[in-house]
Amino acid sequence: MSMLMPNLIAVMLRGLCRRCPRCGVGQVFNGYLTIEDVCPHCQESFEGIRTDDAAPWATILLLGHIMAPIVMIVVKLDISTLPLTIIMVGLEFLLALGILPVMKGLFVGLNWRFNIRDGKPVLD
Numbered sequence: 001m002s003m004l005m006p007n008l009i010a011v012m013l014r015g016l017c018r019r020c021p022r023c024g025v026g027q028v029f030n031g032y033l034t035i036e037d038v039c040p041h042c043q044e045s046f047e048g049i050r051t052d053d054a055a056p057w058a059t060i061l062l063l064g065h066i067m068a069p070i071v072m073i074v075v076k077l078d079i080s081t082l083p084l085t086i087i088m089v090g091l092e093f094l095l096a097l098g099i100l101p102v103m104k105g106l107f108v109g110l111n112w113r114f115n116i117r118d119g120k121p122v123l124d
Helices: 008-016 054-075 081-113
Strands: none
Touching: 008 081, 054 081
16 A cells, blocks of 8 residues: 655644654654654654754754743742742753653654655665
């Protein structure tokens, strides 16, 4: 059964949902950040797909944009330093843990879509 190559937007949305970029059904990860060898649903191979530093970079960029307004609001509440620090570090940590696999899924999907294996485009 041959499937057409999904469009870029579909691949990105599937990646953000941590689903297979080809079929959109199977899971991309078999743990928190470990990429499956093949899709459990359509058997698409993910061999050689790496995201390297792209996912952490995107996570930091997005987290900075989320936290900046929160910090500005919370500082005006005049909370003492220690509780404020504990709250902000905890919030940042939890948000980073939640955002990182989503960003990695996005970049796995993009690398699959553009056929980038082991950091280099594969020309068929």
